[in-house]
Amino acid sequence: MIVALLNQKGGVGKTTLATHLAGELARQGSRVLLVDADPQGSALDWAEQRNREGLPRLFAMIGLARETLHREVPDLVSGVEHVVIDGPPRVTALVRSAILAAERVLIPVQPSPFDAWASAELLRLLEEARGWKPGLSARFVLNRCIARTRLLADARRELAGVVPPAMAASVGQRVAFARCVSSGRLVFESEPQSTAAREIAALAAELLEPIQPETGR
Template sequence: MIAAFLNQKGGVGKTTLALHLAGELARQGRRVLLIDADPQGSALDWAERRNREGLPRLFAMIGLARETLHREVPDLASGVEHVIIDGPPRVTALARSAILAAGRVLIPVQPSPFDAWASAELLRLLDEARGWRPGLDARFVLNRCIARTRLLHAARRELAGIVPPVLVTAVGQRVVFAQSARTGRLAFELEPCSTAAREIAALAAELRETNR
């Protein structure tokens, strides 16, 4: 699987989901490469915090915020089972390159109709990319959700039946994710039995099933 997390709207949790998905796949014994293609380098900052703490490396990571990403990924993907791309926060030539590099694009959105509407430019770019990549798959991922709220249910209704579809798994707004960013650890390391850890495991399982 080569999956890119993309959305031109900031603050939707791209990096958090990319890191945690890579970590969950690695925890399952998979060989994983995370590519930080965001010029802000937040995933690389997280890895540096982890290194300073003397923690073991869970998965390989490189920074590659270049418009040639799609040409470089095939070589980088050799020897690993999964490549996760943490994409840039805007629709640019770099975002186009990330789309062309990926077999699947994951679009994190918060449970608000405005987040889905804000993805319109990215969706147009995906339609354009399918001219070169007919099998390109894309899915919305509901993230930073507050459980059992009307807003979450309304977001599901808003996204129901649209293209691309929304994944069943929703990831909540959890304190442990903020702690993860500060400490260079992941939710399953900080709180192995937490709801956050279970949600990430469920996300990985759903992506594995829908990738068949």
């Protein structure tokens, strides 16, 4: 499986989800490659912090913020079962390349209708890409959610009838994730019994389910 995390809006938690999904898939025994396709290199920075802390490498990683990504990824998948692409925060030729490289696209959004509306250009690119890749699948992912708030309930209703639909699993706004950024760890390592760790596990499990038609919910 090749999954790309993309959103033209910055600050939605793409890198946090990308590193944690890669780590969770690796924890389950899969061979995983994380491709940092964001010119800011945040995932590579996280990996460097992990290295400074003397922590073991959980998955392979490469920086590949190039518009030829879709042509280069096929040469990288030998020996790995899953590729996770952490994409750039703007709609560029690099985003188009990441879409073409992927089998599934996750669009992290915070629980605000404005975040979903801001993805219009990305959704247009996805529709365009399906001309070349009819099987391409996309899903919204509610991230940085504050539980039991009206804003979260409103966001779920807003996404209930859209195409692509939203993942059933969502991820909360949790201090555990912030601690992981500075320590180079993942939540299943630092707080394995936490709600944050369970949310990532649920998201990974849903991601591995067979692709369903994008008919909305």
